[in-house]
Amino acid sequence: MSAHDAHDVGxxxxxxxxxxxxxxxxxxxxxxxxxxxxxxxxxxSHLEAFGGWxxxxxxxxxxxxxxxFRRYLADMRRAGYAPSTCAAHLSSIRSFxxxxxxxxxxxxxxxxxxxxxxxxxxxxxxxxxxxxxxLLNTPDxxxxxxxxxxxxxxxxxxxxxxxxxLSGLDIEDFDxxxxxxRLFGKGSKERIVPVYRRALEALCRYIEQGRPALLEAAGRRxxxxxxxxxxxxxxxxxxxxxxxxxxxxxxRRAGLPSDVxxxxxxxxxxxxxxxxxADLRSVQELLGHASLSTTTLxxxxxxxxxxxxxxxxxxxx
Numbered sequence: 001m002s003a004h005d006a007h008d009v010g011x012x013x014x015x016x017x018x019x020x021x022x023x024x025x026x027x028x029x030x031x032x033x034x035x036x037x038x039x040x041x042x043x044x045s046h047l048e049a050f051g052g053w054x055x056x057x058x059x060x061x062x063x064x065x066x067x068x069f070r071r072y073l074a075d076m077r078r079a080g081y082a083p084s085t086c087a088a089h090l091s092s093i094r095s096f097x098x099x100x101x102x103x104x105x106x107x108x109x110x111x112x113x114x115x116x117x118x119x120x121x122x123x124x125x126x127x128x129x130x131x132x133x134x135l136l137n138t139p140d141x142x143x144x145x146x147x148x149x150x151x152x153x154x155x156x157x158x159x160x161x162x163x164x165x166l167s168g169l170d171i172e173d174f175d176x177x178x179x180x181x182r183l184f185g186k187g188s189k190e191r192i193v194p195v196y197r198r199a200l201e202a203l204c205r206y207i208e209q210g211r212p213a214l215l216e217a218a219g220r221r222x223x224x225x226x227x228x229x230x231x232x233x234x235x236x237x238x239x240x241x242x243x244x245x246x247x248x249x250x251x252r253r254a255g256l257p258s259d260v261x262x263x264x265x266x267x268x269x270x271x272x273x274x275x276x277x278a279d280l281r282s283v284q285e286l287l288g289h290a291s292l293s294t295t296t297l298x299x300x301x302x303x304x305x306x307x308x309x310x311x312x313x314x315x316x317x
Contacts, residue, residue, distance in 0.1 A: 014048070022047045042092070084117075139153065149246055159199075170229060280292065
């Protein structure tokens with residue numbers, strides 16, 4: 001089997017028992033666990049690749065032993081896949097087999113015995129203050145689209161929201177009285193995030209002027225029920241791909257490099273809060289991180305703040 005075949009499912013027919021179990025698992029994480037569509041697609045892709053490899057290697061996917069899993073990962077590495085990609089595949093496979101064991105699809109499983117590939121810890125990229133100011137001032141506030149784009153950028157920086165969280169926002173998710181927004185993160189976990197004044201002002205201008213103008217131009221009107229916040233020229237809710245497209249266009253206009261992404265705004269939000277004196281637990285809650293260890297990564301970007309904390313708190317300084 002070639003390195004290319006190690007990952008390419010191609011026309012190989014998956015084992016029927018494995019395919020049925022995979023379909024049930026994917027339905028479970030989508031409907032019961034509430035995973036995002038992007039995460040569900042990733043899990044499905046990873047499991048299809050694994051099932052395809054097993055079919056090509058004439059292995060029983062539901063009864064693969066430790067050596068078999070090691071061969072699969074070794075073939076992925078030979079095919080040139082990064083450690084992070086291999087780890088993502090193995091994570092999906094381990095979750096699948098845990099579910100299989102719980103549901104009685106298998107009696108034993110070896111996936112949990114496989115050590116995760118070591119992933120180099122790269123520090124998150126952030127945006128310096130001068131570039132952030134230039135980006136936030138890029139939208140043309142004399143147009144409906146510009147008002148929408150300004151609100152989008154301000155909310156990215158004000159809340160640290162993931163792009164999927166921003167695309168799912170409705171007007172009703174904002175409480176102008178308490179200056180907060182309700183975000184729905186991974187697994188449909190809800191969190192309340194304060195919004196600073198400038199972001200609320202940009203949001204109000206968009207809701208009061210820009211959004212009605214976009215609806216009118218599209219010949220649309222708000223139906224009953226919840227109202228999507230960010231809408232396109234056609235009056236439809238903007239999904240994550242549409243918001244990402246607008247963000248990239250604004251970054252190009254501001255002269256920012258191509259590696260500045262919506263997630264970099266999230267990194268910058270966290271880093272700037274810690275640099276300003278926010279405690280780690282609060283930043284964890286604002287970001288919606290399940291584990292504090294994930295948030296701890298940002299402390300490597302704020303050494304001056306940590307030095308100041310030590311100097312002010314340690315009895316021997």
